[in-house]
Amino acid sequence: MNEYDQTLVAEPLLIVDGEVERPLSLGFVDLLAFPQDDQVEDVSRFHAGRSGDAVTFAAILRTASPRSDANYVTLHADRDDFHVSVPLADLRDQGLVVYRSGARGLNPDRGGPIRFLIRDPKACRSSELDECANVKYLSRIELTIRKGRDTRPVDDEAHAALHREQERERTR
Ligand SMILES: Nc1nc2c(c(=O)[nH]1)N[C@H]1C(S)=C(S)[C@@H](COP(=O)(O)O)O[C@H]1N2
Numbered sequence: 001m002n003e004y005d006q007t008l009v010a011e012p013l014l015i016v017d018g019e020v021e022r023p024l025s026l027g028f029v030d031l032l033a034f035p036q037d038d039q040v041e042d043v044s045r046f047h048a049g050r051s052g053d054a055v056t057f058a059a060i061l062r063t064a065s066p067r068s069d070a071n072y073v074t075l076h077a078d079r080d081d082f083h084v085s086v087p088l089a090d091l092r093d094q095g096l097v098v099y100r101s102g103a104r105g106l107n108p109d110r111g112g113p114i115r116f117l118i119r120d121p122k123a124c125r126s127s128e129l130d131e132c133a134n135v136k137y138l139s140r141i142e143l144t145i146r147k148g149r150d151t152r153p154v155d156d157e158a159h160a161a162l163h164r165e166q167e168r169e170r171t172r
């Protein structure tokens with residue numbers, strides 16, 4: 001543990017709850033403790049220009065053990081009240097939970113401390129699994145029977161406005 005930033009070690013970062021047998025509260029150490037096969041080092045291999053190291057969503061799911069009636073996954077970002085809800089079957093093998101950058105935490109300017117990424121996202125607003133579902137500041141993964149809260153913009157204008165807002169946020 002010594003090589004890791006000690007300020008990261010104690011804090012819980014991510015809740016997994018809803019229609020699961022085993023609700024989880026995961027911190028940096030818990031994410032680090034997932035087996036090597038579940039760790040995805042250097043996400044720039046999938047997405048040029050992105051950085052950081054992840055645990056697969058599939059591994060987190062396996063640990064939480066979804067109930068058989070779980071059909072949707074809602075990704076919550078409390079920080080800016082942004083939410084995305086997508087079918088579990090579509091997301092199952094597509095999700096990456098980025099939680100560190102080498103031995104350090106993931107900076108907020110990269111969507112940290114936890115950033116959800118879809119391996120192969122479609123263009124914004126073209127699919128359930130689009131780039132807009134790459135949720136920054138992820139605080140909670142909730143499994144539900146029906147589709148949950150989804151605050152992704154519904155038209156081009158709202159989407160363009162959100163992107164402008166994010167650009168401002170990033171350069172603040
Ligand atoms: N928490 C949060 N996550 C978010 C958003 C947001 O407004 N808040 N915007 C989404 C949208 S619309 C897009 S296209 C991507 C953009 O992220 P990027 O600039 O890192 O590609 O983040 C997504 N994740």
Ligand SMILES: [Mo]
Nearest residue numbers: 124131132159
């Ligand atoms: Mo987007």
